[in-house]
Amino acid sequence: xxxxxxxxxxxxxxxxxxxxxxxxxxxxxxxxxxxxxxxxxxxxxxxxxxxxxxxxxxxxxxxxxxxxxxxxxxxxxxxxxxxxxxxxxxxxxxxxxxxxxxxxxx
Amino acid sequence: xxxxxxxxxxxxxxxxxxxxxxxxxxxxxxxxxxxxxxxxxxxxxxxxxxxxxxxxxxxxxxxxxxxxxxxxxxxxxxxxxxxxxxxxxxxxxxxxxxxxxxxxxxxxxxxxxxxxxxxxxxxxxxxxxxxxxxxxxxxxxxxxxxxxxxxxxxxxxxxxxxxxxxxxxxxxxxxxxxxxxxxxxxxxxxxxxxxxxxxxxxxxxxxxxxxxxxxxxxxxxxxxxxxxxxxxxxxxxxxxxxxxxxxxx
Numbered sequence: 001x002x003x004x005x006x007x008x009x010x011x012x013x014x015x016x017x018x019x020x021x022x023x024x025x026x027x028x029x030x031x032x033x034x035x036x037x038x039x040x041x042x043x044x045x046x047x048x049x050x051x052x053x054x055x056x057x058x059x060x061x062x063x064x065x066x067x068x069x070x071x072x073x074x075x076x077x078x079x080x081x082x083x084x085x086x087x088x089x090x091x092x093x094x095x096x097x098x099x100x101x102x103x104x105x106x
Numbered sequence: 107x108x109x110x111x112x113x114x115x116x117x118x119x120x121x122x123x124x125x126x127x128x129x130x131x132x133x134x135x136x137x138x139x140x141x142x143x144x145x146x147x148x149x150x151x152x153x154x155x156x157x158x159x160x161x162x163x164x165x166x167x168x169x170x171x172x173x174x175x176x177x178x179x180x181x182x183x184x185x186x187x188x189x190x191x192x193x194x195x196x197x198x199x200x201x202x203x204x205x206x207x208x209x210x211x212x213x214x215x216x217x218x219x220x221x222x223x224x225x226x227x228x229x230x231x232x233x234x235x236x237x238x239x240x241x242x243x244x245x246x247x248x249x250x251x252x253x254x255x256x257x258x259x260x261x262x263x264x265x266x267x268x269x270x271x272x273x274x275x276x277x278x279x280x281x282x283x284x285x286x287x288x289x290x291x292x293x294x295x296x297x298x299x300x301x302x303x304x305x306x307x308x309x310x311x312x313x314x315x316x317x318x319x320x321x322x323x324x325x326x327x328x329x330x331x332x333x334x335x336x337x338x339x340x341x342x343x344x345x346x347x348x349x350x351x352x353x354x355x
Contacts, residue, residue: 004335011328018325022194065233073232074190077225081186085333088176088183092340 111162118155143239145296150242156250157223160216167213173347174213177337181209182221184333189225189248193325195318203326204285207278208333210253211260212350222249247288256281274334279327286315 065073167174188205195201209218223245230237230244237244256277263273294308337345345351 004339008332008335011332015325015328015332018321018328019193022196022198022321026194026196026198070233074192077190077228077233078187081183081188081190084179084183085187088180089336089340091176092337096340 115155115159115162118158145292146239146242148242149240149246149292153219153242153245153250156216156219157245160219163214163216164220167217167348171347173344177212177341177344177348178209178217178221180333180337181212181218182224184208184330185218185221185225186228188326188329189229193322195321197318199318201315201318201322203322203329204248204252204282205326205330206249206253206285207256207274207281207326207330210256210281211274211277211330211334212345212348215250215253215257218253219245219249222253243292244289247285247292251288252281252285255284271331271335275327275331278330279323282323282326283316283319286319287312290315 164178167178185205185208188203190202192200192202204222206218206222209221223241226241226244226248230241259280260273260277263276264270268276290311291304291308293311294304297307298304299307299310
């Protein structure tokens with residue numbers, strides 16, 4: 001295993017731990033969004049403040065976006081991103097393999 | 107940049123400079139039923155010169171070098187993925203990362219502004235996350251302030267001969283943190299505390315965001331570094347072609 005591979009593996013393990021540990025360490029926490037925490041803060045420091053604009057989509061469908069649909073859109077966003085990264089990385093990796101083979105053949 | 111492009115950037119800068127003064131003057135009136143609509147517009151206008159400059163720099167990069175397209179697409183896609191992942195944090199609430207550090211390191215902060223606003227639009231329109239009226243403020247914190255700091259940190263680290271990988275990590279890490287600092291400040295400016303004003307309010311907002319964001323910023327640093335290692339291994343030619351190795355002696 002090369003030095004880089006090792007480093008990447010270690011980094012990925014740390015990444016998973018960073019994201020995973022709170023979930024197990026803080027049992028019973030509701031893990032709401034910090035954006036919501038932000039709106040609560042606004043309510044605290046600026047008690048009589050009313051949001052003056054509703055999200056366009058929520059206005060069109062006349063209510064809050066259903067949780068499942070919201071997760072669908074989030075997945076869509078992740079999916080588009082991962083698709084592009086995977087496609088390009090795939091090409092790069094394969095290209096390097098070909099180049100290495102050609103270099104070895106010469 | 108051509109002469110005409112330069113003029114457009116200048117014009118937008120002047121435009122922004124004029125408007126940037128306005129909220130500072132109005133800030134005293136916020137307490138009494140101030141509609142933050144003015145802030146929405148002001149932040150949007152402040153973003154303009156950065157976006158215009160970013161657009162031209164993007165155009166130039168793509169015109170001179172078609173190979174940059176793949177790396178550019180990667181940077182954009184990285185922001186897409188990273189900013190869609192809501193990660194649980196130590197404070198018991200979730201937040202997500204920005205992913206803008208990668209693009210800033212590779213292409214400079216201007217280009218990331220354009221990439222970032224695409225993501226923000228997507229989230230504002232489909233996810234009711236962020237919003238159209240706050241697009242300007244969000245663009246400023248996530249797609250302009252954060253990347254600018256990340257870019258600055260990266261360049262500074264290289265100048266001080268810090269290890270490249272550590273520089274990348276630091277840039278992405280601090281860029282992420284800074285994004286949330288700016289967000290706190292933006293919120294505080296529009297919603298100063300009853301007693302204590304903007305500073306107290308900023309500290310309060312920062313108190314909500316910072317502990318949640320800190321581990322995520324570390325995570326962002328790590329992920330940015332991982333993808334950079336992957337690019338360094340498999341896409342050396344592309345990185346060279348966008349001048350990534352130029353500053354290394």
